[in-house]
Amino acid sequence: MTNAIEISNLSYRKNMRAILASINLSIGAGKIVGLLGENGAGKTTLMRLIAGVGKGYFGQIAIDGETGIAEKKAVVSFSEPLTGFPRNMRIDRIVSFFEDVYPDFSDKRYNELAGFLQIDEGLKLSQLSKGMREKLIIGLTLSRDAKVYLLDEPFSGIDSMSRKKIINSMIRWKPETATILVSDHYVSEIASILDEVVIIKDQTVFDQKSTEEIREKFGQSIEDYYEKAYEGRDSND
Numbered sequence: 505m506t507n508a509i510e511i512s513n514l515s516y517r518k519n520m521r522a523i524l525a526s527i528n529l530s531i532g533a534g535k536i537v538g539l540l541g542e543n544g545a546g547k548t549t550l551m552r553l554i555a556g557v558g559k560g561y562f563g564q565i566a567i568d569g570e571t572g573i574a575e576k577k578a579v580v581s582f583s584e585p586l587t588g589f590p591r592n593m594r595i596d597r598i599v600s601f602f603e604d605v606y607p608d609f610s611d612k613r614y615n616e617l618a619g620f621l622q623i624d625e626g627l628k629l630s631q632l633s634k635g636m637r638e639k640l641i642i643g644l645t646l647s648r649d650a651k652v653y654l655l656d657e658p659f660s661g662i663d664s665m666s667r668k669k670i671i672n673s674m675i676r677w678k679p680e681t682a683t684i685l686v687s688d689h690y691v692s693e694i695a696s697i698l699d700e701v702v703i704i705k706d707q708t709v710f711d712q713k714s715t716e717e718i719r720e721k722f723g724q725s726i727e728d729y730y731e732k733a734y735e736g737r738d739s740n741d
């Protein structure tokens with residue numbers, strides 16, 4: 505079966521500085537994968553490159569076997585921060601924009617998600633709190649029928665009660681064969697839904713493990729494993 509994400513020898517520099525180097529990564533279809541790493545590790549950069557919005561990299565990124573930019577964009581749904589929209593634009597107009605631009609955007613799915621996330625479409629972008637804006641981004645991102653969903657720190661401004669509710673229902677919103685790559689700083693909260701973790705450190709993929717292996721073989725919580733891996737200590741400590 506073709507991998508959902510297949511990255512070979514990816515390197516990316518910005519302003520003469522290496523941001524990502526020698527990234528090799530294979531992620532299977534149907535998985536929910538946590539992308540972990542400290543501030544500035546390169547998680548957002550990697551997601552932007554996978555999504556096709558970041559350019560100028562070396563190496564190859566294939567999504568569901570596709571390597572062309574347009575073909576990849578057609579099957580990847582990225583949690584874009586909506587910074588390109590005017591602040592006074594109403595939410596329902598933004599939803600219409602998504603409908604027009606993405607043929608796989610499902611109205612039915614959006615309406616279900618909007619109800620679940622309590623999105624008020626009568627409001628303008630500027631009237632949304634940080635958490636409300638993040639809920640809108642999650643709703644718009646998951647309303648596409650994509651092969652790969654990239655959620656970049658989707659929950660950071662969302663209150664803990666809603667956060668738990670959304671995380672627990674992610675599996676319900678995900679098409680069975682689709683893959684979700686999600687970055688988050690609250691590792692312990694998303695751990696329960698993750699199949700794998702990918703740890704970014706020193707500009708590259710430091711580790712990739714299934715959460716089952718971490719729990720069974722290493723007898724550790726995902727958070728402990730991640731923290732120890734990041735500190736450079738032996739994961740078996």
Ligand SMILES: Nc1ncnc2c1ncn2[C@@H]1O[C@H](COP(=O)(O)OP(=O)(O)OP(=O)(O)O)[C@@H](O)[C@H]1O
Binds near residue numbers: 519
């Ligand atoms: N526009 C930019 N110009 C130059 N360097 C940048 C730019 N954006 C990001 N970087 C650098 O790229 C590196 C990776 O940043 P990135 O935002 O991808 O990290 P991150 O892992 O997503 O961090 P965080 O967890 O804080 O969101 C950082 O060292 C950052 O300083």
